[in-house]
Amino acid sequence: MKQLLKYSVAAIALMGFSSMAQAEGKLSIYHWFEYIPQELLDKFAQEYDVEVTMDTYDSNEAMLAALKAGKMGSYDVAVPGDYMVEIMAGEGLLDTFEPNELSNFSNIQPQWLDVSFDPGRKSSIPYQWGSTSFSVNRDRFKGDINTTSILFDPPAELSGKINVLDTQGELLTMASIHMGIPQCSSDREQLKELNKLVQDAKTHWASFGSDTAKDVLVSGDAHVGMIWSGFSAKARNEGANIEYAYPKEGYIVWMDNVVLLKDAPNRENALKFMNFLLEPENAAAVTNYAQYTAGVAGTEPFLDEAVKNSPESNPPSGPVGHFVQACPQDVQVLYDAIWTNLKK
CATH class of the missing domain: 3.40.190.10 (Periplasmic binding protein-like II)
Incomplete structure (x- = not known):
């Protein structure tokens, strides 16, 4: 499954410009299937005037195998589970960042900050658990x-x-x-x-x-x-x-996480996307769609009642x-x- 979002023209029109131009940059995502709402990808693409592409996988192991088979350098971010973050780091597949590169880093809930698979969150942010x-x-x-x-x-x-x-x-x-x-x-x-x-x-x-x-x-x-x-x-x-x-x-x-991949072709946009997902409203949008739980503080006002009260979440x-x-x-x-x- 592959999704391609091109919003440069729409974004420029919204800003009142009459001339056409290309998007300011690209973002390539490697993501679990059926796990993020299309509207949220649209929102990011429009807000940052970025062309977004996304390929999907159905297991942590399939994702790792594809990256090791030649996909490294093709994607900016991926969404591995907790144990897979540790494996990927050990195999040198992850880049690192400093907390001050993400203005919303402080929105990470304390229990998901100093985790064993990525102490201090040097290469990943929490996504859903x-x-x-x-x-x-x-x-x-x-x-x-x-x-x-x-x-x-x-x-x-x-x-x-x-x-x-x-x-x-x-x-x-x-x-x-x-x-x-x-x-x-x-x-x-x-x-x-x-x-x-x-x-x-x-x-x-x-x-x-x-x-x-x-x-x-x-x-x-x-x-x-x-x-x-x-x-x-x-x-x-x-x-x-x-x-x-x-x-x-x-x-x-489990805890799924967004990781910054080594040799990401669009590192700056990858960090923008990770920061975007740490906004409570955006994290809640993923929760409402996927029906898991975010690792981000402040999401509760944006959550559907059915999601908050489901037996699977309690x-x-x-x-x-x-x-x-x-x-x-x-x-x-x-x-x-x-x-x-x-x-x-």
Whole structure:
């Protein structure tokens, strides 16, 4: 998916100029699919007289692979999850900036400022945060859903009607949570059991799908869907009688971030865009569209009531949320092998 926005003529007309001119600059974004409202991109393009292009991806791993395969230098910013920011920094894919280069830097909420994956926010700003779990069609299943067994050892009536996210980090982390083993384990016996778990569970899964995770629940093609919290809320709003689960074993929490990429061809406009997203009204526009939660102070007056009060945005006390960890490279290759085997 690619979006191209050209607003130089419109912006100049709004300023009262009669002559035509090119946009003052460009901005190239690498972004998750269905995650930012078109109107917000339009607003930025018009305010700064910038030509904006955007390509999309459906997993952190797909984004990383594309950048390493030759896309570095093509994009100014990307939107990786927390653990992927750490991986990208370690591989030298990120540029740095000083806080004084962003006039809205102080709008970052304190809990999202000195984060482990980017201490002090040298290369990234918070975008949205949420959780990853699964949703169940309540017309099809009336029993207890707050257990990860729904994904990995489901009741017979759900077998063959399960969609899981096509994202290595999240799926294998959810499997580790189910087993009660550490993430990034290097214990060979634990890894053998992890491999067996997902291979056995695969027989119950109908599909791997990230970009279709919402649609298959809405259509009824899937009765269970591993899903991001905002996608679950959207599916409910589109008429799916689903409930988002908070399994007793635990679930995944995450923070997506806008990063400044190394060799960004339009660094100044990248920083303008990052600063633009730290405006409370603009951060709230993303939240209202994507139905997650911003890491920016002052958004509440701009939020829709339905978003503020959705069950996906208000987890109960008890179940524990876990961030996906970035594994050491010698351990990561073992998880890569499990994933490759699973996707055969």
